Amino acid sequence: MEQLNRLADCIDQLRRSTETRSVEAVQLVKEIENRDQLIAQLRRDLKEVTARAASQERETGRLRVQLREQQQQLAAATTSLQAKTDEAAALADQATDLQDRLAGKHAELLKLSDWSHAIERAPLRYSIRKFLYGWSRRVFALLPLDAQRKSRLASQLRRWLKRRKPVPGQSAASPEQASQPLPALLVNLPPPPLTTQPCVVMFGVIDWHFRIQRPQNLAKELAKAGQTTFYISNNFIDDQAPGFEVEALDASRRLFQIRLKVCGAPAIYHAPPSAAAIGQLCQSIAMLLRWAKVGAVDCIVQHAYWFPLARRIPNSTLIYDCMDHHEGFGNVAQELLDLEIALMRRADLLVATSDWIEQHARRENANVAVIRNASEYSFFSQRPEQIYQDAKGRKIIGYYGAIAEWFDLDLIQHVAQTFSQHLILLIGNDTTQAKKALKACPNVVFEGEVPYASLPYYLHAMDVCLLPFKVIPLTLATNPVKVYEYLSAGKPVVSVKLPELSKFGDRVRAAENPTDFVAAIREVLQALPEAQSTLQARRSFAQQQTWRHRAASLRQAIDTLPQPKVSVVVLTYNNLALTQACLDSLVTHSHYPNLEIIVVDNHSSDETPAFLTDWAKGHPDRIVILNPDNKGFAAGNNVGLAAASGDYLVILNNDTVVTAGWVKGLLRHLRDNQNIGIIGPITNNIGNEAKVSTRYKLIEDMHVESAELTYGRMGESFEINTLAFFCVMFPRTTYARIGGLCEEYGLGFFEDDDYCRRVQQLGLRAFCAEDVFVHHHLSASFNQLGAQKKRVLFEKNKALYESKWGPWVPHVYRDV
Incomplete structure (x- = not known):
């Protein structure tokens, strides 16, 4: 009997211990549920922060089910005094193990609620990033964090959200091109030959060798016209001392790429330059100007980051070449947008690439010139000896350029399904998971990004060229480069209806809805082969819309700029x-x-x-x-x-x-x-x-x-x-x-x-x-x-x- 009493006492002690652990587990569940409610509220506000958060939530739910099952087992064990000691001990061990697992998952969830960890581990879709940035200030105000942690958290979030995005309406380039090291930069070069014309200092938005876009094309033509042109790369040299490296880009020694030295080599897309960066940039650009022995300067700014530097250059005319509606990207820091407004107001000349941008620009500056995009006609008009061929001999409906948030995947899917007998050829960097979205369309082929020099190889193989953009503020402001390039090859073009398409007249078919878009493609395909006169009319138009024409217009706009007396x-x-x-x-x-x-x-x-x-x-x-x-x-x-x-x-x-x-x-x-x-x-x-x-x-x-x-x-x-x-x-x-x-x-x-x-x-x-x-x-x-x-x-x-x-x-x- 004494042994039974001792056994009963032991069992009773185990029961009380188990009950205590049960209470602790219940409290733990309540705490986890409170945390889950906070995380769930954040998810509702931010529309499902990450796919990983959802995965972790499902895992937490599974663990909750396990916890309820273990609680039931524990309750049964506590009500049954007939259970053996080893079984009670095993239940206690399981409860302890479960507690450890729950604590680990709970810590993961807390990490997940910390934006910086989630961002570093799993990038969000572009559309989620756009929404997050607009609501981040409001959400940060609600987070139960101290001011220092909020500041650090905001900085990490901005660095992730504001990564550089491709520009709509610009030509594509290969990913290999972006990852290759820069060519050897030439040093100890003699200064360029002196000229009576103002030199051009063009503050670029990308490195010269990354993609061939409007800035590089304008720089090349200004240099050909006799102006010594320095293209300032966004790729800085990380150095505490001021200075620069120069790379000659042509044999005439009129065109150079310049890399400036800046401590930390900051990215220009995330935030305005710091006071220290401005000071070092000024010293670096001063060394360049002394080396080149320049006189008057035309400062052509392509990105607001450069404004604090460009406005300081002596004997200069400040030109802002506004290529895009930057606010439409949705991931641009408000500080940079404010700096852009200041640049628009302060610029001696504001260049707009479209009527939409012009209307916006004239609210900030009286001196606005519309200088649209163009094409390198001699390059795109020449048919290569070899062109792309479809192994099945299908007609090719093609597009090249960035495949980003402004690219209408639903429209392309509709086209692919309607013309299932033809090849839909898409060329460009896919930043919106288009390949995954269109995997059900076997006639859609993704070539990825290709070198600029390879574009005619694909272009001249296309039977119809597309501009399948969404109609959003970003594209409403866009004067698409690729249309000029399509027309240079004499190709028929079908596009969604955008304001700038009216400048092309009947040379481009513009559709207001998917039905009309598909109908326009069908009309083009049925009319093939087209008469040579039709092809030549497109080429003749493009031949008058070259970068040489745009550079001349820019030079004239600068020369005729009204100056205060x-x-x-x-x-x-x-x-x-x-x-x-x-x-x-x-x-x-x-x-x-x-x-x-x-x-x-x-x-x-x-x-x-x-x-x-x-x-x-x-x-x-x-x-x-x-x-x-x-x-x-x-x-x-x-x-x-x-x-x-x-x-x-x-x-x-x-x-x-x-x-x-x-x-x-x-x-x-x-x-x-x-x-x-x-x-x-x-x-x-x-x-x-x-x-x-x-x-x-x-x-x-x-x-x-x-x-x-x-x-x-x-x-x-x-x-x-x-x-x-x-x-x-x-x-x-x-x-x-x-x-x-x-x-x-x-x-x-x-x-x-x-x-x-x-x-x-x-x-x-x-x-x-x-x-x-x-x-x-x-x-x-x-x-x-x-x-x-x-x-x-x-x-x-x-x-x-x-x-x-x-x-x-x-x-x-x-x-x-």
Whole structure:
């Protein structure tokens, strides 16, 4: 009996232990169910996060069933005191094992709820990514995570979601081409030959060798037209030191690919450049510009990432070549979209590839030119000696290009099923699992991506060429390149109805619905073989739509770009040689088409009046005003300002020599910062912070050194209390509010201090542009007064200034 009691006690102890474990298991189930409800809610909000999540959920459900079964067994064991000890122990072991397994699965589910792990382990379908990005901010606000983890999680999610996507309407290339190492980059090349034309710096969206697209085609044609062209690759060199590597792309040494050095080699598609990246990029591009000895620059930007760099390049015209409706991709960071808007507004010229983009662009910029896509006609029009052949001899209905989210798989399936007796040939990178979706259509053949050079091999084998796009904002904005290429080969084209298809007239059959699309294909097939005149009509149209035509249109749009008028007032008093050097530099180095030069002579006694009269003859943009007496610095300049008609006004001493692109440089700072009321350049000789150290002794050497100085400081400026009026620029709005210089100061001294105080009194600011240099001889006219007269005049005007503005703060040099 004692043994039975002990056995009963043991069994009772096991029962209590089992009950305790059961309670713990129940609590564990409740916790898991609570977690599952949270995950389920996230799944409902995000429409089934991943296929893996669904798989794990099914696994969890199976484990729940197992758990319920084990609970039933456990309950039965606890109610049966007749169970043997080893059976109770076995049940306890099973419960423990089950608990461990559940804990492991629970941890996996927690990892799955952490987006970063799910993203790293199993990429989502493109359509899910698009939806996730739009809702991510809202979802992150609901997640029970601390701010630091949310920030890290968001960063990891963006890096996955914003991976680069192919561009619609562009030609395909082989995956091997993308994975091959770049050709050996040439170093220590001599600079390209000098030219009077502006050089082109084209900031690309892909590497030159990845795919041949619009940017490369335009770059090739601009180089053929004589413009030295630097194609800036998006593939950076990871290096802490600034620099670049150059690759010559043609024998004429007019076309180069440039790879810039940037620490970390960031991808341009994910986020705007950091401040550190911008600084290093500026240094790297400065080294390129010095090496190439460039003058004026046409900066053609293909992606918003480059905007903070391109806007800083001295003596440049900023062109944004807007190829696509980037927001339509759905995976572009909002920061990049905001940067694109800023680029659209700031660009000197905004190029749109379609009417849809033009309408959007004109809301941001008045200077918009529509320059559509085109084809390399000579390449696509020539039939290769060998072309693709179907082993079964079927007619070929074909398409080449990216097979991405804008590709209508349902439409292609309808075509394949309707024309089951024909071959549906699809060429291009499949990023939307089209092959899997169309596996039930045996007449659909996927060739994958092929090299650009192989496209005619397939194109000339096609009996009908398709453009089977979905009608979405992205494609509504697209001017499809491949249609030009199809027509270059004389091929009949059937497309969905898109706005840009109207530009092709009846050369392309455009269908509004799948029924019409199939009917159009049937009409083409029934009309085969087509008359040679029909084929030639298509080719003739394409022959007038080449990249050479588009490059010429781009060049014309840049050359005819309206520029704000700038009026330069130069006050002279004797010193003819200095005046001649100043005016010659204005004509030679300003590189600005809408420049008005107004020379006011303060009754010079040398040959200056005669020279000026002869200098202005036959030049309506040169105005000479001869004062009957010496009105002094302020009054003399006021005469010129009153005669000026420009949108921007410049006061320039006649003892200065301007440098290349100085007008655009000062203008850029005024346009980029509406709070600047007046701005001046750095110089070699002045009594304040605008003075910088220089080495040159001859004026001929000054231009080379000034380029080195300004390239190294591109985009930089600083606020200054008082600008010296040897060279200042201000908008007409400043002049309209303040008026001219104060004439109470007579011959000179302190009128520049006074004017700056009046500017600041309006809440505006005075700035010095670090990337604009103007040579200054310093006080050439005042030196004729003599030291004593200058001192008397200085003290008199100082007293006048202090009576108006308080104690005068002497000018200082910058800290070196």
